[in-house]
Amino acid sequence: MGVTSQTSVVWFRRDLRTIDHPALSRAVGDGSVLPLFVIDPAFANSSKVRRLALAEMLASLDRDLGGALHIAVGDPIDTVPAIAAAVGADAVHVSRDHGPYGHRRDASVAERLRADGRRLIGTGSNHLIDPTTVTKADGSPYAVFTPFSRTWRSVLAESGNTALLDAPSGADWITGIDGAVNDPRAALGLTPDDLGPNNDRHLDRSTASALERWANFRAVGLDRYDERRNLPAEAGTSSMSSALRFGLVHPARLLADLDPGSEHHRTFESELCWRDFYADVLFRRPETAWENLDRRLNGIALDTDERARERFALWCQGRTGFEIVDAGMRQLLTTGWMHNRVRMIVASFLVKDLHLPWQWGARFFMELLIDGDLASNNHGWQWAAGTGTDAAPYFRVFNPVTQAERWDPDRSYRARWLPELDTADYPAPMVDHARERDEALARYKAARGG
Numbered sequence: 095m096g097v098t099s100q101t102s103v104v105w106f107r108r109d110l111r112t113i114d115h116p117a118l119s120r121a122v123g124d125g126s127v128l129p130l131f132v133i134d135p136a137f138a139n140s141s142k143v144r145r146l147a148l149a150e151m152l153a154s155l156d157r158d159l160g161g162a163l164h165i166a167v168g169d170p171i172d173t174v175p176a177i178a179a180a181v182g183a184d185a186v187h188v189s190r191d192h193g194p195y196g197h198r199r200d201a202s203v204a205e206r207l208r209a210d211g212r213r214l215i216g217t218g219s220n221h222l223i224d225p226t227t228v229t230k231a232d233g234s235p236y237a238v239f240t241p242f243s244r245t246w247r248s249v250l251a252e253s254g255n256t257a258l259l260d261a262p263s264g265a266d267w268i269t270g271i272d273g274a275v276n277d278p279r280a281a282l283g284l285t286p287d288d289l290g291p292n293n294d295r296h297l298d299r300s301t302a303s304a305l306e307r308w309a310n311f312r313a314v315g316l317d318r319y320d321e322r323r324n325l326p327a328e329a330g331t332s333s334m335s336s337a338l339r340f341g342l343v344h345p346a347r348l349l350a351d352l353d354p355g356s357e358h359h360r361t362f363e364s365e366l367c368w369r370d371f372y373a374d375v376l377f378r379r380p381e382t383a384w385e386n387l388d389r390r391l392n393g394i395a396l397d398t399d400e401r402a403r404e405r406f407a408l409w410c411q412g413r414t415g416f417e418i419v420d421a422g423m424r425q426l427l428t429t430g431w432m433h434n435r436v437r438m439i440v441a442s443f444l445v446k447d448l449h450l451p452w453q454w455g456a457r458f459f460m461e462l463l464i465d466g467d468l469a470s471n472n473h474g475w476q477w478a479a480g481t482g483t484d485a486a487p488y489f490r491v492f493n494p495v496t497q498a499e500r501w502d503p504d505r506s507y508r509a510r511w512l513p514e515l516d517t518a519d520y521p522a523p524m525v526d527h528a529r530e531r532d533e534a535l536a537r538y539k540a541a542r543g544g
């Protein structure tokens with residue numbers, strides 16, 4: 095509790111929840127609070143599915159805040175300090191954002207607030223362990239995942255799971271401030287006719303539904319995670335990625351339910367570690383959002399001409415003639431989500447069968463994935479391209495046909511997403527995989543100097 099009563103703004107970004115929210119709890123403990131979300135014009139670049147998802151999540155956050163959420167539109171660098179001034183706030187509280195854009199934006203907002211005698215206070219983040227915390231004994235960063243994960247586990251064990259908090263009670267919300275957006279959907283470029291994404295299976299719009307999904311996965315999926323996580327036809331993974339991306343839930347809530355004695359649970363814990371690992375890598379090397387982490391591959395021959403663009407368009411539409419690739423792309427186009435195994439297969443196909451820049455695929459994914467996260471996505475792509483951390487050896491090329499046979503043996507995933515499968519409308523394979531594999535190997539070898 096603060097000694098004197100303060101006035102604060104809590105600025106929500108990737109933390110659209112009221113439980114497990116240390117910044118919110120702290121601000122409410124200090125005095126009266128304006129809960130704020132700013133619709134940044136940068137959201138205009140997101141797909142409609144993603145904007146619809148955001149609109150629905152904001153509506154549920156508002157309900158969780160008893161209708162007190164103030165939604166504004168504008169560049170946060172101007173808007174947040176202006177609103178803080180309008181309510182006479184002493185401080186603006188946030189959960190720290192470690193993405194390259196968020197980090198820069200917050201530095202600018204902090205500077206503007208400071209000029210007005212106010213503070214930007216970051217408490218907690220969207221991660222179990224924040225970037226730059228996990229280091230080697232000499233303080234230097236880890237370059238590969240496995241040793242990172244060992245230290246990550248010991249840091250977690252030492253710090254304990256401190257992020258779990260009830261929603262703050264007895265809050266004194268500030269309401270009735272001018273400039274609130276009446277229709278957040280319209281501000282996000284949506285019309286009343288735009289319907290929510292067709293993916294109830296993978297998307298939650300509220301903390302309550304995300305927690306319900308998690309409870310269900312815990313009951314029926316988690317104890318078989320290792321066996322089923324690679325089978326795209328099954329609900330073998332948690333589908334928590336969108337809820338984690340927007341912060342409907344904090345990963346600490348999931349971690350608290352894991353049993354360290356179970357191999358399956360430990361595998362799931364490692365996936366949460368991958369999320370922190372990629373955030374750490376991107377925070378330290380922000381240029382790797384779009385540049386090869388392994389610069390040795392900068393000289394690789396890539397196809398970028400008109401013909402390459404046509405091939406890219408077929409990949410985007412899910413019309414490559416490789417069933418598992420097309421099924422994955424259709425799942426993405428329809429639902430804004432794709433199974434992890436299939437993400438790996440379609441990414442490998444773009445890079446190693448079509449010889450296109452991984453950045454093309456990463457950009458397309460970022461536009462469409464509801465869980466789109468620059469660190470996990472772009473480093474997932476760099477993994478597939480063999481240019482990233484802990485890279486799959488460049489000579490390991492996924493065969494889309496044998497991958498499909500192995501992970502979708504009864505074709506049910508492919509049949510679900512490709513209604514024209516087995517009809518004359520389904521295209522023939524656009525390339526000869528064996529030939530393109532040899533071509534890719536030759537190009538990688540040449541780029542690495544033989």
Ligand SMILES: Cc1cc2nc3c(=O)[nH]c(=O)nc-3n(C[C@H](O)[C@H](O)[C@H](O)COP(=O)(O)OP(=O)(O)OC[C@H]3O[C@@H](n4cnc5c(N)ncnc54)[C@H](O)[C@@H]3O)c2cc1C
Nearest residue numbers: 331332333334335365368369434437465466467470471474
């Ligand atoms: C090319 C490519 C692009 C990807 N883009 C994204 C992205 O934009 N956003 C995203 O959240 N994940 C991304 N992933 C990782 C992974 O595919 C998704 O996190 C996963 O499919 C989400 O489904 P789930 O919640 O059911 O996963 P689960 O298997 O239930 O995993 C639980 C959680 O662990 C985290 N996680 C799992 N796998 C990974 C991973 N490989 N890297 C980082 N975190 C992981 C996610 O937060 C996930 O919700 C990408 C992977 C690849 C290969």
